Amino acid sequence: MKGIPLETCDSLRHALGWIMRKALQDGVVDHVLVPSRGPEDSFPWILAARPEPLSDAEPIPPVMSVQGARALSSVTGSTSEGAMLAVMRPCEARASIEVAKLRQSDLSSVVVLTMDCPGAVPLARYRDGDIMEPDPEDPESLRPLCRQCTGFTAAGDLCLVRSGENVLAVPLTEGGRRFAAALGLDGEGDLDEWLEWKEGLGKQRERTGEEARQSLKEDTRGLSGLAAVYSGCVGCRSCRTVCPVCYCRLCFIDMKDRRSPAAAHLDRSVSAGAARLVSDTLLFHIGRMAHMSLSCVACGMCEDACPADIPVGRLVSMVGRETAALFDYTAGEDPDEPLPLSTFLTEELHDFED
């Protein structure tokens, strides 16, 4: 595997900035979608049509303010006229693929540019002024799902990576190769050090993940364990609102017809001795897992948004690993592989039939 050396760039940020500006200046794309530095240490996404606003661009913000796939799908709901460059983290790129497969966006004129991701700081810690930058060496500075993220690089159409002291562009798709060529990037550079780093960190993260999932499983085991984990849920549904792959305009849990009638609560209060109100907390979370855990890219956005500190993203992604394994599926990987629930084999899953 080879990359294209970007000799004039000494950092990933620098290289990302240079590519964004050049792509707009040279007319290779008409728009650039990228997080920017906003007031009060915020990082709103902007869609730039001219190079000047890009001076505020912050392609690797310390926090994930809005999941990039959500930002992207808001402008790519249907085929767009011009070409677009979207600069985002690897998990945002993976979510973009899922969102396109869920037919909520059209990526045919979009080039997704990613980078070696340093991880993101938990939003609450950042807001408190506790941690201002992710430190890849210190897992404590990262969000729990970043600590176990194995897909921290090599996503999208083109990925900017560090191999030793060098910054290189690694095209991953035909679109990425065309984009690189249109920018006039060429040459071949060694990726050995990057590959080694990627493998080492990947293994370490996989181990962290294994352990974390194990202990989460123990904590949540059974109905009472699960009820305990979600007991602090305030029912704000923020986890769903910010999740890139939860796209339904009307979620099952909000359908008026299916809300448990008062009589059901009264019955339950009699049969169980007492009934939790507002009800259906577990139904919401289990239903959501049944609906979308297959497409969860473990980006951690939902956890960041949760005001009650519930490990929602760790739970959905833990379950998602198991549901996806049924179909040998990996969310956000292959844009051409059908979503598991939109296809079937006539001979399969016989273990589930009685």
Next chain:
Amino acid sequence: MDEFEPRIIGFLCNWCSYAGADLAGTSRLEMPSNLVPIKVMCSSRVDPEMVADAFLRGADGVLIAGCHPGDCHYDKGNYYARRRFAVLKKVVESLGLEADRLRLSWISASEGARFRKVVEEFTEKVRKLGPNPAGKETLL
């Protein structure tokens, strides 16, 4: 204490399994009365959320029954239903809940006897599992 009588919710597809249940009835086959049938047009109409709802409201068992693979009135509904059911069962399993309380079976319109067998088997299985703790759990 009274002997435990399981309550089972059965989502039966209109064209095959409901007709199979009907046949069992008109043939006067004797069987346990623990299953509460709910007619759906196709097994694929059963959103996992409906199953989860019944389960969390304390149903001791939930059955989804549809036409045999290849025989769905809408051609492919039951193949999709099978995938969705597998996903739900996996979710339930991976959360350490009792996945054995969920069952998927294919029963055709002419299989009154099979309908009886499925109901008997599942009732016995659920009887052994005992009452669904969700029925007594306050904090759901």
